Amino acid sequence: MSSTVLGLVRASHPEPTAAVTTVAGLLAVGVGHPPTGVVAVVLTVAASQFAVGWTNDLLDADRDTTVGRTDKPVASGALGRRTVAVAAAVAATTTVAVALTTNPTAALCATVALVSALLYDWPLKSTPISVLPYAISFGALPAFVVLALPGAPPPPAWLVVAAALLGAGAHFANVLPDLADDARTGVRGLPHRLGPTHSRAAAVGLLIAATVTLVLGPPGPPTAVGLAAVVAAVVIFVVAWYAGRVGPGTGARPVAAFRAVLLVALIDVVLLVMNGRLV
Numbered sequence: 710m711s712s713t714v715l716g717l718v719r720a721s722h723p724e725p726t727a728a729v730t731t732v733a734g735l736l737a738v739g740v741g742h743p744p745t746g747v748v749a750v751v752l753t754v755a756a757s758q759f760a761v762g763w764t765n766d767l768l769d770a771d772r773d774t775t776v777g778r779t780d781k782p783v784a785s786g787a788l789g790r791r792t793v794a795v796a797a798a799v800a801a802t803t804t805v806a807v808a809l810t811t812n813p814t815a816a817l818c819a820t821v822a823l824v825s826a827l828l829y830d831w832p833l834k835s836t837p838i839s840v841l842p843y844a845i846s847f848g849a850l851p852a853f854v855v856l857a858l859p860g861a862p863p864p865p866a867w868l869v870v871a872a873a874l875l876g877a878g879a880h881f882a883n884v885l886p887d888l889a890d891d892a893r894t895g896v897r898g899l900p901h902r903l904g905p906t907h908s909r910a911a912a913v914g915l916l917i918a919a920t921v922t923l924v925l926g927p928p929g930p931p932t933a934v935g936l937a938a939v940v941a942a943v944v945i946f947v948v949a950w951y952a953g954r955v956g957p958g959t960g961a962r963p964v965a966a967f968r969a970v971l972l973v974a975l976i977d978v979v980l981l982v983m984n985g986r987l988v
Contacts, residue, residue, distance in 0.1 A: 716788035717796055720781070722762035725883075729850070730755045732978055736854045739985030740861065746811070750854055753808045753819050760800035761826040767793045768831050772894035801827075811857035818856055822849035839898030840880045847876025851981070867926025868984065871919050875977050878915035881908045882970040909970070913946050916973045923980040938980055942973045 733754040737747045766773075766783045773784035782788035804823050808816035822845070829842035848869045855864035884891070884900040885908060891901055900908040920942045924935035949969030 713788065713792060716782035717763070717793070720763055720766040720783055720788055720793060721759050722765065726755065726758035726762055728978075729758055732982060733850060733854055735982045736851060736985040737857075739982055740855055740858055742854075742858055746857060746859075749807060749810050750857055753804055753811075753853070754850070756800045756803040756807060757819065757823045757826070760797050760804060760823060761830065763793050763797035763800065764827055765830045767797065772891075772896070775894050776890040778890075808853070808857075812859070815853050815857035818849045818853035822846040822853065825849070833898075835895070835897050837899050837902060839900070840877050843876040843880035844873040845876075847879070848873030851985070854985070865926070867922055868981075871922040871926060871977070871984075872981060874915050874919035874922060875974065875981065878912045878919060878970070878977075879974060881912035881915070882974065885909065885912070885970075912970045913973075916970060916977060917942050917946070919977045920973065920980065923977060923984055927984055934983075935980065938976050942976055945969050945972055 730751055734747055734751045737750040742750060766781060767790060770781070770783040770790065773781040778784050783790060783793055801823060805816065805820055808819035825842040825845040829839065829846075833839055833842055851868050851872045852864045855861050855868070881900050884898065885905065888901060888905055888908075891898075900911070903911065917939075920939050924931045924939055946969050
């Protein structure tokens with residue numbers, strides 16, 4: 710039993726699952742949810758992330774085996790496919806059930822985010838519109854959090870747009886380290902079609918656009934913190950480009966760019982949570 714639980718944890722993509730769930734919980738606190746509301750948001754988002762992660766590993770098991778991904782419990786045989794399929798189905802059902810404890814409109818947003826992410830797992834992952842599910846699911850996340858608050862007005866457009874841009878940028882950043890393995894197994898999403906250079910550029914542009922939207926979107930003049938975040942994002946990418954240009958070895962540029970993308974994504978997440986208080 711303990712090995713099965715450990716395998717399910719490993720197959721759930723625990724790092725992004727924990728990150729997205731934490732952001733949703735902090736955003737729920739920021740927009741004014743009572744403790745019960747925060748719990749409902751966290752449980753909904755966590756269940757959704759589990760469903761998507763398990764489905765992803767289940768569908769990618771054969772490809773992961775081909776490229777020798779021994780860290781993947783389904784591909785390595787440490788976790789049965791039926792077990793993962795059942796767990797994913799239970800998690801997806803739990804997502805909708807818990808979301809419905811808030812209100813139907815919020816539950817619809819949560820369901821849209823879930824279905825969109827599952828459609829990325831199959832069949833959109835290998836299509837030119839592979840970025841679309843990321844944009845939809847990330848954009849629906851703050852919409853769900855805001856709408857789940859009783860009596861809350863509709864989520865502002867800038868908040869949804871910024872989250873969608875952040876999600877789109879995350880797609881390109883997330884795929885960058887796996888481009889070579891994906892090419893071996895026939896995955897041909899938008900980043901694969903654009904290639905590493907253009908995909909890095911897309912990630913940079915989308916994340917800077919998300920930063921600017923989070924700074925200029927809220928009513929009133931931009932804050933000093935917001936302007937500093939924009940400057941920091943630009944400086945980080947310039948430094949990363951320079952480090953990759955002069956660094957040793959052919960891998961310096963990709964590594965520097967990937968780290969820069971992650972750092973700016975973190976800045977955007979902080980701004981997203983901070984600006985949730987303005988909703």
